[in-house]
Amino acid sequence: MDAENAEQRIVSLKLSLLENAYDSLNESLAKVAQAAEDPGQWKFAVLNLVHALELLLKHRLHEEHRLLLFENVDRPNRTVSLERALERLRSVEVTIEPRDVAAIDQAIKWRNAITHYETDLLIHEVRENYLLIFEFLDSFHLTHFQGGLTQHLSVANAPTAAQMVQEFRSEFVEFQGRSMHRSWPHKLLTAQKYPEVSCEGIIFQRIHWGRESHWEETRREGYVPREHCRDCGCRLGELHGPGCCVEECPRCGDQFTYCDCDLESDGLWDLLPPISEEGLEALETPEE
Numbered sequence: 001m002d003a004e005n006a007e008q009r010i011v012s013l014k015l016s017l018l019e020n021a022y023d024s025l026n027e028s029l030a031k032v033a034q035a036a037e038d039p040g041q042w043k044f045a046v047l048n049l050v051h052a053l054e055l056l057l058k059h060r061l062h063e064e065h066r067l068l069l070f071e072n073v074d075r076p077n078r079t080v081s082l083e084r085a086l087e088r089l090r091s092v093e094v095t096i097e098p099r100d101v102a103a104i105d106q107a108i109k110w111r112n113a114i115t116h117y118e119t120d121l122l123i124h125e126v127r128e129n130y131l132l133i134f135e136f137l138d139s140f141h142l143t144h145f146q147g148g149l150t151q152h153l154s155v156a157n158a159p160t161a162a163q164m165v166q167e168f169r170s171e172f173v174e175f176q177g178r179s180m181h182r183s184w185p186h187k188l189l190t191a192q193k194y195p196e197v198s199c200e201g202i203i204f205q206r207i208h209w210g211r212e213s214h215w216e217e218t219r220r221e222g223y224v225p226r227e228h229c230r231d232c233g234c235r236l237g238e239l240h241g242p243g244c245c246v247e248e249c250p251r252c253g254d255q256f257t258y259c260d261c262d263l264e265s266d267g268l269w270d271l272l273p274p275i276s277e278e279g280l281e282a283l284e285t286p287e288e
């Protein structure tokens, strides 16, 4: 590839990043509107939203330096993943607040959950996380690009977007430096009251955030846990919130909430949301 061609390719990639981001966002909002009637549409709403987020982060990276967009700067043919885009933005000192990192982490988590484990999804959780990610996208766009997102939305989608922002404002609170659904702080605090679980008469102490020893990342050299758990938002040294995917099982070392240990607790499991059968069915219905 000669220099001129490479230059052209990078310019057209830049244009397509932004245009595709707005396309995905519009597609996502259209799915949100459809989800009112058909909850199964939430998964497509989230996938499109995370795609829009990924493209916007990449576009921001491109503005910093076009080569940052590529996995390998010597061979600019594959662009970076969402995870890598976030890492790079932080390493070139583009300000991403801890609460924004949390929103991006949730975006990655939900995209993976939808892609790999869709049967475990709960509609209300999907919706709450949609609000969190959407709000981040909106404020990120406002901070880093000219103008708000609204001007890039189709007329049909603008009311849905306005509704998302309004719902976010009425349902989310700041707690311990993070945005979380207003139902969450109480559960997080209550989870601290259950430090023990048992299995076949043997008592196990739950593992506090930062003291995990089985996760791959915790065994990496120089590993320092973050101030807040990326999933539940508990602080370092605290117990995780109910259903947190980061909590390690004290018996088998696997995921506490999903392992096969059959752990008993006098109240911890009651904090988990009840599974809505309708919601599950809707998500499990295969695409036509």
Ligand SMILES: [Zn+2]
Pocket (backbone or CB within 6 Å): 209, 229, 230, 231, 232, 233, 234, 240, 241, 244, 245, 246, 247
């Ligand atoms: Zn946690």
Ligand SMILES: [Zn+2]
Pocket (backbone or CB within 6 Å): 249, 250, 251, 252, 253, 254, 255, 256, 259, 260, 261
């Ligand atoms: Zn276990």
